[in-house]
Amino acid sequence: MILNKKLLVALCVTLLASMGISLPYPVLTPLFIGAEPTALNQYAGLSGNILLTIIIAVYPLGIFIGSSFIGALSDRFGRKKFWAKHSLYVLSAIGYLLMH
Numbered sequence: 001m002i003l004n005k006k007l008l009v010a011l012c013v014t015l016l017a018s019m020g021i022s023l024p025y026p027v028l029t030p031l032f033i034g035a036e037p038t039a040l041n042q043y044a045g046l047s048g049n050i051l052l053t054i055i056i057a058v059y060p061l062g063i064f065i066g067s068s069f070i071g072a073l074s075d076r077f078g079r080k081k082f083w084a085k086h087s088l089y090v091l092s093a094i095g096y097l098l099m100h
Helices: 005-022 024-032 048-077 079-085 088-099
Strands: none
């Protein structure tokens, strides 16, 4: 059976979102849990468990805030018009500035 193109896109987005949430677990866990104390896993006097929880919680929180903000803008201005006119470069630059 041939999948509908919209369904295929939705499945691909869901796969990427799942990967974004699940990939940090095996990579970051050994750095924070049971590791020798370093500046990375003992930042601001917080334990490695708390820091790992914060790091992993940032991604879903960013999706929640970002999707509602971008969704509201694209609903207001129209999806194709918004994305054609207001490039992702502007949003990426804002995100970059907020991170530094």
